[in-house]
Amino acid sequence: MxxxxxxxxxxxxxxxxxxxxxxxxxxxxxxxxxxxxxxxxxxxxxxxxxxxxxxxPVPVQTAVRHGGALGCLSRVHAAGLWVLEAPEAVHVSMPRTGRRRRHEGCGCVTHWSRASTTEPRAPLGEALLQLHGCRGTEEFFVALESAMRKRFIGRPGVATLRARLPAKHRWLVDFARWDADSGLESLLRLRLRGLGLDLRSQVQIPGVGRVDFVLGDRLILEADGKANHVDAPDSASSASKRHKDLVRDAAAAALGFETLRFDYALIVHEWPMVEAAILARTSSGRHLSRRVAR
Ligand SMILES: [Zn+2]
Ligand SMILES: [Zn+2]
Missing domain, CATH: 1.10.10 (Arc Repressor Mutant, subunit A)
Structure with missing residues (x-):
């Protein structure tokens, strides 16, 4: 029948x-x-x-037409994890025994994998490993902390991932936390690690409100345009936002804080400039309170 x-x-x-x-x-x-x-x-x-x-979803269709499964950055992005740059091409995870197929409009990035799943999406651990090889340390770390935060990966998955990473990169997994608030926090913590700076995110300061990050004890770092885009250029609302920011900065200054403001694009793409600004404030210990300043 x-x-x-x-x-x-x-x-x-x-x-x-x-x-x-x-x-x-x-x-x-x-x-x-x-x-x-x-x-x-x-x-x-x-x-x-x-x-x-x-x-x-079209990227999954493309990956299957290509002969594999959605992998690497495309898999991580489709899962709703933080990424620094959304994928432009479809990243495909190919089983080692598989065959790449010609299909219309193919601009895919192929990753050969030892996993031989017939699922249309690569396992997340596999995709993270591919991401490390494809996009490097920062994109990997941001996605890893996002997966940990959302509990898309558990302790056994993290341990397997660590074991499969090249030995010199395993510290990234050891450094990753389960409670990062945003991709920007992950990126900043990773970049500031080399400078020996302690970072706290979403800190509530009485009289000021919740600020994005505090470095040391007294240096506030605010990141405007939280997502991967700039704020809409609405002059009335941007004037009122600017006023609110100035009020916050003044309230913070009265309490002995200094505030540095950057936008998302500056932090992600113009890091040397941001780092120089942070270092100018921290090298003299001005980010530490008198109690702990040396
Ligand atoms: Zn293709
Ligand atoms: Zn890739």
Missing amino acids: PVTPALVRRRCVISGGVARTGELAASGIDRTSLSRALAEGEIIRLREGVYAVPDL
Whole structure:
């Protein structure tokens, strides 16, 4: 008896949105049922013998057409983890025994993996490992802390990841925390580590309010434009925001704090300038309270 098109779709859903002819046949879905489901738009064909639900995200469709699974930066970004730069190309995790396939508009970045999953998305640990090799230390660390914060990865997963990293990079995992508030915090903590500066985020200061970061005891660092974009240029609201910022800075100064303000783009892309500004304040110990200043 033919299976209804909706049931064919459901079979794809239970295997992550993608199913192969063999899996479908094993579930009792014959060619006639498959053709009907395709004709009625309940499923789509990604490539020879591979079908998917029509609302499968386009990057995942691309990765499967390429012959693999969504991997590296694309996988991490699709999972909603913090990234410094959103992916422009689709990063594909390819099983070592797999074959890269030609498909329309291919601009994919291929990563060969020892995992041989048929899932349309690479395991997160695998994707993080690929990210380290592809985008380097900072992008990896930011995504790792985000995965830890969201509990998308547990202690065993973190331990496995650490063991698979090159030995000289394992300190990154040891340095990572489970409670980072934002990707910006992860990035700042990593960059300030080399300067021997202690960083606290989302600090509540009585009379001032919640500030983004405090370095040492008395240096406030505020990051404007929290996300990966600049604030909308609305002159009335930006004037009132500027006024509020000045009030906060004055209140903080009255309590002995100094405030440095940067925007997200400056911190991420113009770090030497930001670092020089921070060092000018901290090298003389002005960021430490009298109690602890040397
Ligand atoms: Zn491709
Ligand atoms: Zn990559």
